Amino acid sequence: MSDDSTGSVKFTRKDFQSDQEVRWCPGCGDYSVLTAVQLLLPDLDVAPENTVFISGIGCSSRFPYYMNTYGIHSIHGRAPAVATGVAIARPDLDVWVITGDGDALSIGGNHLIHTLRRNVNLTIILFNNQIYGLTKGQYSPTSEVGKVTKSSPLGSVDFPFNPLSVALGAEASFVARTHDMDRNHMTEMFRRAHDHRGAAFVEVYQNCNVFNDGAFAEITSRDSRESMLIELRHGEPVRFGENDSLCVVLNEYGEASVAKADEVEASRILVHDEKRRDPSVAFSLSRLAEHPTQPTPIGVFRAVERLVYDDELERQLAQASAERGPGNLAELVGSGATWEVSG
Amino acid sequence: MSAHTRDAPPNDAESLTRVVIRFAGDSGDGMQLTGDRFTDVSAIFGNDLVTLPNYPAEIRAPAGTIAGVSSFQVHISDHDITTPGDVPNVLVAMNPAALKANLGDLSSGATILVNTDAFVDRNLEKAGYDTNPLEDGSLDAYTIFEIPMTSITKKACEPLGVKPRDAERSKNYFALGLISWMYSRPTEPIVAWTEEKFAKKELVRDANIAAFKAGYNFGETAELFDHPFEISPAPLPAGHYRNVTGNIATTYGLIAGSQQARLPMVYASYPITPASDILHELSRHKNFGVRTMQAEDEIAAAGVAIGSSFAGQLGVTATSGPGVDLKGEALGLAISLELPLVIVNVQRGGPSTGLPTKTEQSDLMLAMYGRHGEAPMPVLAARSPSDCFDAAFEAVRIALKYRTPVMLLTDGYLANGSEPWLLPDVDTLPDISVPFTTEPNDGDEFLPYLRDPETLARPWAVPGTPGLMHRIGGLEKEDGTGNVNYDPDNHDHMCRVRAAKVAGIASDIPPLEVNGADGDELLVLSWGSTWGVVDAGVRRARTRGHNVAHAHLRYLNPFPENLGAVLSAHPKVLVPEMNLGQLSKLVRAEFLVDAQSLTQVRGVPFHAEEIETTILEMLDE
Numbered sequence A: 001m002s003d004d005s006t007g008s009v010k011f012t013r014k015d016f017q018s019d020q021e022v023r024w025c026p027g028c029g030d031y032s033v034l035t036a037v038q039l040l041l042p043d044l045d046v047a048p049e050n051t052v053f054i055s056g057i058g059c060s061s062r063f064p065y066y067m068n069t070y071g072i073h074s075i076h077g078r079a080p081a082v083a084t085g086v087a088i089a090r091p092d093l094d095v096w097v098i099t100g101d102g103d104a105l106s107i108g109g110n111h112l113i114h115t116l117r118r119n120v121n122l123t124i125i126l127f128n129n130q131i132y133g134l135t136k137g138q139y140s141p142t143s144e145v146g147k148v149t150k151s152s153p154l155g156s157v158d159f160p161f162n163p164l165s166v167a168l169g170a171e172a173s174f175v176a177r178t179h180d181m182d183r184n185h186m187t188e189m190f191r192r193a194h195d196h197r198g199a200a201f202v203e204v205y206q207n208c209n210v211f212n213d214g215a216f217a218e219i220t221s222r223d224s225r226e227s228m229l230i231e232l233r234h235g236e237p238v239r240f241g242e243n244d245s246l247c248v249v250l251n252e253y254g255e256a257s258v259a260k261a262d263e264v265e266a267s268r269i270l271v272h273d274e275k276r277r278d279p280s281v282a283f284s285l286s287r288l289a290e291h292p293t294q295p296t297p298i299g300v301f302r303a304v305e306r307l308v309y310d311d312e313l314e315r316q317l318a319q320a321s322a323e324r325g326p327g328n329l330a331e332l333v334g335s336g337a338t339w340e341v342s343g
Numbered sequence B: 001m002s003a004h005t006r007d008a009p010p011n012d013a014e015s016l017t018r019v020v021i022r023f024a025g026d027s028g029d030g031m032q033l034t035g036d037r038f039t040d041v042s043a044i045f046g047n048d049l050v051t052l053p054n055y056p057a058e059i060r061a062p063a064g065t066i067a068g069v070s071s072f073q074v075h076i077s078d079h080d081i082t083t084p085g086d087v088p089n090v091l092v093a094m095n096p097a098a099l100k101a102n103l104g105d106l107s108s109g110a111t112i113l114v115n116t117d118a119f120v121d122r123n124l125e126k127a128g129y130d131t132n133p134l135e136d137g138s139l140d141a142y143t144i145f146e147i148p149m150t151s152i153t154k155k156a157c158e159p160l161g162v163k164p165r166d167a168e169r170s171k172n173y174f175a176l177g178l179i180s181w182m183y184s185r186p187t188e189p190i191v192a193w194t195e196e197k198f199a200k201k202e203l204v205r206d207a208n209i210a211a212f213k214a215g216y217n218f219g220e221t222a223e224l225f226d227h228p229f230e231i232s233p234a235p236l237p238a239g240h241y242r243n244v245t246g247n248i249a250t251t252y253g254l255i256a257g258s259q260q261a262r263l264p265m266v267y268a269s270y271p272i273t274p275a276s277d278i279l280h281e282l283s284r285h286k287n288f289g290v291r292t293m294q295a296e297d298e299i300a301a302a303g304v305a306i307g308s309s310f311a312g313q314l315g316v317t318a319t320s321g322p323g324v325d326l327k328g329e330a331l332g333l334a335i336s337l338e339l340p341l342v343i344v345n346v347q348r349g350g351p352s353t354g355l356p357t358k359t360e361q362s363d364l365m366l367a368m369y370g371r372h373g374e375a376p377m378p379v380l381a382a383r384s385p386s387d388c389f390d391a392a393f394e395a396v397r398i399a400l401k402y403r404t405p406v407m408l409l410t411d412g413y414l415a416n417g418s419e420p421w422l423l424p425d426v427d428t429l430p431d432i433s434v435p436f437t438t439e440p441n442d443g444d445e446f447l448p449y450l451r452d453p454e455t456l457a458r459p460w461a462v463p464g465t466p467g468l469m470h471r472i473g474g475l476e477k478e479d480g481t482g483n484v485n486y487d488p489d490n491h492d493h494m495c496r497v498r499a500a501k502v503a504g505i506a507s508d509i510p511p512l513e514v515n516g517a518d519g520d521e522l523l524v525l526s527w528g529s530t531w532g533v534v535d536a537g538v539r540r541a542r543t544r545g546h547n548v549a550h551a552h553l554r555y556l557n558p559f560p561e562n563l564g565a566v567l568s569a570h571p572k573v574l575v576p577e578m579n580l581g582q583l584s585k586l587v588r589a590e591f592l593v594d595a596q597s598l599t600q601v602r603g604v605p606f607h608a609e610e611i612e613t614t615i616l617e618m619l620d621e
């Protein structure tokens, strides 16, 4: 913490680092997410004591231990529920949820979709490494069909979830994707998610170098990014590749596909609109790549405003107090028909 | 709030000291409303009373069948009573199925009022009668009053322009009017309630009131009945009273706890019978700062409550047995996090979905041990509908003071049953607030698991407090620092500390009271909702000249410090429970006493007579 010349307190990265030794495997993508968050938080101007990180179970869920904020490392899949409790009790706090693909989409799928649907004021970061790391390498609900793991020696026969499609289907008001190889992009996505009022969902493609190394390498490595990552920018035509030679178009059914920019009329190129109320186009974009081996959109897919659960709850409390006055216990217990017994 | 004056009973009324009336009909016949109204007016009249609602789990079980029968029993008296009555004196049977389903519970000589309009071939067949019991002599042992309730109701509603099909729905009000006349109830409170309840549905309101009056007048003018009966008010302790169900009293106890702790409550739960009324009621009292949330499932409800406690509010969740199964992992987390949390378990028949609308006490072991690992949790049980208020308040007090989840056990019988409640003077409720930690507790450092040497509770530092940022979780932690720690000795130590913290609560609760004397040959030890019948059964044995003592446990974990001494002061111990012997196992294991079990899981409370008989048998041995 330091005082700048104006006298207001400025936080630094150090203020958000706990004294606990970070214990992910060397080379794990989790480190870069942690760094991005720790570098971003001082910029958000929220004091460490007003920041809460809630996680479930899994490698990424160790995250709160490394943050010098308030935090709970809770139970498998339940972080959105615990975080909802913090958020509705204390609207003054900044509440973050750290989760993974197994935590959020398998055992905790129910809590994730309902938290998004309710639009609780939370920032949810889902580390998607398409594998169970902590339990040493079983296929996860985002692993591709055919994946050979310890629990699927003949290849997985589970069809995977697309996390963004799930979030959009669950009425999420803010949906974004980023990856662990680009700190600036991560930081930007986390900042946007934080600033969004309501439930903000960010999927991070995260490399598990021990059990699923290189799962995203075909799109996130330095030399493939230009041709494989499609950066969505609000209000701009969706173009990518060398000299923006590629673009995204929608067909008559609203399905998104990649085209060569010089082969389509400029007016057919999709102009990205994250504020579109109807999530259909965002949904099409979320499904543009079937696997992270094909050109894949990243950025903010959707950012719309709608009623926020915690705000509405507060409003009802205020309304009840305004209409009926603060609660009076004696009146409450003595409500309804009463009678007197004299001694 | 309104206090009603009593109408003077008719001059020719015969005095009774008590009566047990059971209203029975199809689940669509409005028997619960009828029973509720009769109960309320009897309470206002000043009788002591205890009720026993009984209804099917299906919202609309097939009409006219035995499975679809819904009933409401109420015991009213001119003296202090504690049970809904073993055997009804009067049965109101709105259809053949209601007669068939309840006849077995009556003793010969009982009065039965039947709605003859419903005794047609189709209904008789649905109820499984080959012949009409009103005609075949099978009811000769009873006093039968045959009354065409449906047709009189229709006729009474005719002038109002109510369609006959709609008018038929008011026949429960006819029965209510008739019974109100028979037992000299004042009419005004029922009329006033009905006017308010159906204010927006004028025709329904008018039809109900017309049917009610028709029933009342029928009693007076029809020559069926010699005279009405009268049951004088009971000499209850002086004060202000209302009638209350266990679920409502639980709600008020929680709100009182939150107020006296000066902590807003966050209540999260998932709809489940028979606990949902707590959610309904709390949702109506947001002006007490109560945030209610209908969560997506039982697990989320527990998670939300834990999150709010971490954030510095009073986290509460309520459910019934199946929900406790689901919450088990979250309760373990709360035990490990050492945060306050109240879990109300309104027990019902199990296992699995079991008997959702029937009562049982079979979750005691679940409350005690239903979590993996060494996961001790204080457990309390309420003994009567109004006692749920005190029990809920006490659960809040313990949860806050010891930073622990506390399970409060009630059950379906307490939840839906009601009794007169001498309103507590809320100004005398204790202050149960606990201070948050706001300063470092170890030099410049804050150690989240540095315990209070007396209570062993850890400090409660809530988000927003500068300098006390800390992370806690379900992984084992080092005592003091709270840092993740896998050291074997530390884990052994932590398990013992958590156990010692809960065990230590024994010094903070009242000793077990014994109704009786040391040396009485038999002690009856009860817990939860069996209090009333056990008390009645013990009283009966005493009037026969036997020395029997009764002790009732509110605290199941930890037990009161003197329980061992109480047990050993009596040569014989009887433990009646609506399960297959859970408390008896606990006391046998803990105190090496040869406690005998009396058990049943029929979904309804014991009869006082069963308790009495077992006492006499044990004394004979």
Ligand code: SF4
Residues within 6 Å of the ligand: A023, A024, A025, A027, A028, A029, A030, A059, A060, A129, A133, A134, A207, A208, A209, A210, A211
């Ligand atoms: S197992 Fe994978 S995800 Fe977990 S810490 Fe190691 S590299 Fe990271």
